[in-house]
Amino acid sequence: MTLRNIGIVYRKELVDSLRDRRTLISMIVVPLLLMPLLTIGLGGVSAILIGQAMEEVPKVMVLGGEDSPKVLAELEALPDVSIVPAKPDYAEEISSKQIRAAVEIPEGFDAKLASGEPMLLKIYMYEGDLKSGFGADRLQKFFRDVRDRAIRERLESRHLPDSLIRPFDIKQQNVAPAEKVGGAILGGLVPYFVILLCLTGAMYPAMDLTAGEKERGTMETLLCSPVSRTHLVLGKFLMVLTASIATAVLSISSMAFSFGVGKRMLLGMARGAADAALQISITAKSVFFVFVMVLPIAVLFSAALLAIALFAKSFKEAQSYISPLMIIVVLPAVAALLPGVELNAALALVPVLNTSLISKEIVAGTYHWKYVALIFASSCVYAAAALAIAVRLFQREDMLFRT
Amino acid sequence: MKHREAKGFSLPPASLPPLSFSPCYNLSAMANSPLISLRDLSKHFRTFRRREGIWGGVVNLFHREYQTLKAVDRITFDIEPGEMVGYIGPNGAGKSTTIKMLTGILVPSSGEIRSNGFVPWKQRTEYVRTIGVVFGQRTQLWWDIAVVESFKLLRRIYDVPPRDFAERMDTFNQILGIGDYLHTPVRKLSLGERMRCDLAAALLHNPPILFLDEPTIGLDVVAKDHIRQFLRAINEKYRTTVLLTTHDLDDIEELCRRIMIIDHGRLLYDGPLGLLKQKLLRIKQIKFVLRDKEQVAKLAALSRDGLEIEPVDEMTFRIRFDRSHIVTADLIRQILSSVEVRDLLIEDEPIEEIIKRIYAGLAFDQVTA
Numbered sequence: 001m002t003l004r005n006i007g008i009v010y011r012k013e014l015v016d017s018l019r020d021r022r023t024l025i026s027m028i029v030v031p032l033l034l035m036p037l038l039t040i041g042l043g044g045v046s047a048i049l050i051g052q053a054m055e056e057v058p059k060v061m062v063l064g065g066e067d068s069p070k071v072l073a074e075l076e077a078l079p080d081v082s083i084v085p086a087k088p089d090y091a092e093e094i095s096s097k098q099i100r101a102a103v104e105i106p107e108g109f110d111a112k113l114a115s116g117e118p119m120l121l122k123i124y125m126y127e128g129d130l131k132s133g134f135g136a137d138r139l140q141k142f143f144r145d146v147r148d149r150a151i152r153e154r155l156e157s158r159h160l161p162d163s164l165i166r167p168f169d170i171k172q173q174n175v176a177p178a179e180k181v182g183g184a185i186l187g188g189l190v191p192y193f194v195i196l197l198c199l200t201g202a203m204y205p206a207m208d209l210t211a212g213e214k215e216r217g218t219m220e221t222l223l224c225s226p227v228s229r230t231h232l233v234l235g236k237f238l239m240v241l242t243a244s245i246a247t248a249v250l251s252i253s254s255m256a257f258s259f260g261v262g263k264r265m266l267l268g269m270a271r272g273a274a275d276a277a278l279q280i281s282i283t284a285k286s287v288f289f290v291f292v293m294v295l296p297i298a299v300l301f302s303a304a305l306l307a308i309a310l311f312a313k314s315f316k317e318a319q320s321y322i323s324p325l326m327i328i329v330v331l332p333a334v335a336a337l338l339p340g341v342e343l344n345a346a347l348a349l350v351p352v353l354n355t356s357l358i359s360k361e362i363v364a365g366t367y368h369w370k371y372v373a374l375i376f377a378s379s380c381v382y383a384a385a386a387l388a389i390a391v392r393l394f395q396r397e398d399m400l401f402r403t
Numbered sequence: 404m405k406h407r408e409a410k411g412f413s414l415p416p417a418s419l420p421p422l423s424f425s426p427c428y429n430l431s432a433m434a435n436s437p438l439i440s441l442r443d444l445s446k447h448f449r450t451f452r453r454r455e456g457i458w459g460g461v462v463n464l465f466h467r468e469y470q471t472l473k474a475v476d477r478i479t480f481d482i483e484p485g486e487m488v489g490y491i492g493p494n495g496a497g498k499s500t501t502i503k504m505l506t507g508i509l510v511p512s513s514g515e516i517r518s519n520g521f522v523p524w525k526q527r528t529e530y531v532r533t534i535g536v537v538f539g540q541r542t543q544l545w546w547d548i549a550v551v552e553s554f555k556l557l558r559r560i561y562d563v564p565p566r567d568f569a570e571r572m573d574t575f576n577q578i579l580g581i582g583d584y585l586h587t588p589v590r591k592l593s594l595g596e597r598m599r600c601d602l603a604a605a606l607l608h609n610p611p612i613l614f615l616d617e618p619t620i621g622l623d624v625v626a627k628d629h630i631r632q633f634l635r636a637i638n639e640k641y642r643t644t645v646l647l648t649t650h651d652l653d654d655i656e657e658l659c660r661r662i663m664i665i666d667h668g669r670l671l672y673d674g675p676l677g678l679l680k681q682k683l684l685r686i687k688q689i690k691f692v693l694r695d696k697e698q699v700a701k702l703a704a705l706s707r708d709g710l711e712i713e714p715v716d717e718m719t720f721r722i723r724f725d726r727s728h729i730v731t732a733d734l735i736r737q738i739l740s741s742v743e744v745r746d747l748l749i750e751d752e753p754i755e756e757i758i759k760r761i762y763a764g765l766a767f768d769q770v771t772a
Contacts, residue, residue, distance in 0.1 A: 005560075008556070008559050008560055012556055015545075015548065016545060016548070019547045019548065020547075216546060217541035217542070218542065218543065220508065220538055221542065222543070223508040224506050224508060224531055224536045225531065225543075225557075226527075226528045226531045226532045226560065226561065227528070227560060228527075228528050397508070397510060401503075
C-alpha cells in the first residue's frame with residue numbers, strides 16, 4: 001500500500017514533468033550537449049589553435065652577425081622561420097606580436113666557433129605566448145644543431161669518442177597508467193560538471209513540484225487526496241531524484257562518448273596537437289564508480305532542493321532561494337580542482353567536496369578504497385538527513401500554506 | 404467553446420440513473436450523532452506585522468512583531484445527512500479555513516471536529532475517501548494533460564473498481580456533459596467546463612459528503628446555472644450532503660435551505676434561509692445610468708416612500724428598495740417611464756452590508772456565537 005501510493009504520486013509527477021519543457025531541457029538536452037561541447041568543442045578549438053600556431057612560419061629577427069655570413073646563410077635557408085630585417089626595438093616588436101622571436105648573434109660568431117672561444121647566444125621571446133614560444137623553439141633547435149655539429153667536429157678532429165662528453169643518457173619513464181596522465185588535466189573538470197548537472201537537473205522539477213504546485217493552486221487539492229503527506233513527499237522526491245540521476249547518467253555517458261569519439265576526431269585533425277589537448281581515456285570501471293559516488297549526492301541535492309523550494313510561495317521565490325545554493329555547491333566542487341587540495345580524512349567528510357575529490361581520483365585511475373567507502377557512507381548520511389528534513393517540512397502546515 | 408457551455412445538461416435531474424451512487428455514510432461510527440459536528444472550533448495563524456516603506460522593510464528583516472490572527476474563532480455547528488448548507492461571508496471571513504479543517508488539511512488550534520465519524524486531521528487518509536472537495540479557484544486536474552488522465556489517476560488513488568469507474572464516468576457524461584472534452588488538456592477548457600470536470604473528479608469515489616469552496620466563482624450566468632442544477636440533482640437523488648461557501652447570494656437562494664454567515668472568524672447567523680430572507684435579504688438595488696444630464700432633474704418624480712435614491716457618480720444612481728413591498732418589475736417599469744436610461748443593473752445587497760446590519764442589531768433571535 002505504501003509503495004503503491006508513492007508509486008502513484010511518482011508516476012503522476014513523472015508524466016507531469018515530461019511535459020514540462022524546462023525540466024526536459026535541464027534534464028536531457030543540457031547534459032547531452034554540454035559534454036560534447038566541452039570536450040570536442042573546447043578540445044577541438046585548442047587543437048586547432050595549437051595546429052595553427054605550429055603551421056605558422058614565425059617571423060624572427062636576427063640581431064648582429066654581420067661578421068658571420070656562414071651562420072646567417074644557414075638561418076636564411078631555414079624553411080620554418082622567416083627572417084625580417086633587424087631593428088633596435090625588437091623587444092617591442094615581440095611584445096606587439098609583429099615578430100615572434102629574435103636572436104642576438106655574438107660578434108665574430110663564425111670565427112669564434114672555429115677557434116673554440118666561448119660565447120653567449122641570446123634568444124628573445126615572449127614567455128607564455130604560444131606562437132612566440134614556437135618561434136623561439138625553432139631558433140633554439142637550429143642553434144642546438146649548430147652547437148652539436150661543432151662539438152662533433154671538435155671531437156673528431158681530436159679523435160675522441162662521443163661518449164667523452166656524454167658519459168650516460170637520461171630518460172624519464174612514466175609508471176602511471178595511461179588515464180592518470182590525462183586525469184590530472186581534465187579529470188578534475190569531469191566530476192565537477194557531473195555534480196553540477198546533478199544539481200541543475202533536479203532544480204526545475206524540485207521547484208515545479210513544490211512552489212509551482214502552490215502557485216498553480218493544486219497543492220490544496222493534492223493534500224486533500226487520501227495519500228499521506230509522507231507518501232506525497234516521497235513520490236515527489238523520487239521524481240526529482242529521477243531527474244537528477246537521469247541528468248548524471250546522460251552527462252557521464254555523453255562524456256565518455258565524446259572523449260572516445262572526440263579524441264579520434266582530433267587525432268585526425270591536428271596530429272600531436274590533439275594529444276596535448278585531450279590526454280584522457282576513461283574506462284568503464286571509472287564511469288561506474290563515478291556514478292556510484294555521485295548517487296548519494298543526487299539524493300542529497302534532490303531532498304535539499306525539495307525542502308528549500310517547499311518553503312517558497314511561488315516559482316520565482318523558489319528560484320531566488322535556490323541560486324545561493326548553487327554557489328554553495330559550486331564552491332566545494334571548484335575547490336577540488338585547485339592544485340594541492342588532496343583527500344584526507346577531514347575532507348572526506350565535507351559533502352560535495354569529498355565526492356568531487358574522489359571522482360577526480362577515480363577518473364585518474366586511482367582507487368583509494370578506504371576513502372571511497374568513507375565518502376560513500378558520509379554522503380549517504382547527509383542524503384538521509386536532507387530527506388528526513390524534507391519529509392518533516394512537508395508535515396508542517398505553515399510550510400504548505402505560507403501566505 | 405461557447406456552444407459547449409450552452410449545451411448544458413442533456414438529462415433533467417429526475418431521470419438520473421440509479422447507480423452505484425449510494426451514499427456510504429460511516430454509520431457505525433456515527434450512532435445517532437450528526438453527520439458533521441464542530442464544537443468551539445478555532446484556527447489561529449501567527450502573522451507578523453509588516454512595517455511600511457524601505458526602512459520598514461529593513462527593520463522587518465531583523466525584528467518581527469507577531470500577531471495572532473483568529474481566522475476561525477470558536478465555531479460550533481452540526482450538519483445532518485442530506486443537508487445542503489450555504490456558508491457565506493466576505494473575503495477573509497474564515498470560510499476557506501473552515502473548509503480546510505473540515506477536509507483535514509489544516510489542524511485546528513482548538514476545539515473539536517467530527518465528520519462522518521472521523522476526526523478529519525487525525526484520520527485524514529481514511530476520512531477523505533468519504534468526502535469530495537472542490538476549490539473554485541483551484542483544480543485537482545492536471546493542467547497540461549487531457550482531463551481523462553486526471554480521472555484515471557484519481558481512480559487509482561481512490562481505488563475505484565474499474566466497473567464502477569466506467570459506470571460513474573458514464574453518468575457524469577450524461578448529467579454534466581463532460582464527454583466532449585475528456586481528451587482536451589485542462590488548460591484549454593473554459594472555467595465552466597473545468598468546474599464541471601472538477602465536480603466529476605470530486606465525486607468519482609462516490610463520497611456522501613461534498614465540500615465546495617466558491618464553486619461558482621468567476622463563472623458566467625449560464626455556467627453557474629448548470630453547476631447549481633447539478634448540485635441540486637445529486638443532493639436530491641443521492642442524498643449527498645453539501646456544504647458550500649460562496650459570496651454569491653444567488654447560489655444560496657437557489658440551493659440552500661439553511662445558511663450560516665461567518666465574519667472575522669465568528670459565526671453570526673445559523674438558521675433557515677427563509678428567516679434570513681424575510682429579515683435581511685429584502686433589500687435589492689437597481690443601479691442605472693442616465694442618458695444625459697437633463698434626466699437628473701426628472702429623478703424627483705421617482706422618489707416616494709421606501710425608495711432611497713443615491714448618486715454613485717454624476718450620471719449613475721442607485722435605488723435601494725425592499726422587495727417585500729415593491730415588485731422589482733414594477734419598479735423597473737416606473738424608472739423606464741420616468742427617465743431615459745442607458746443602462747440598468749439589478750443587484751443584491753452586498754454581503755458586507757448585510758453583515759453590517761447584523762452587527763447593528765437589526766436582526767435576530769437566532770444569532771449564534
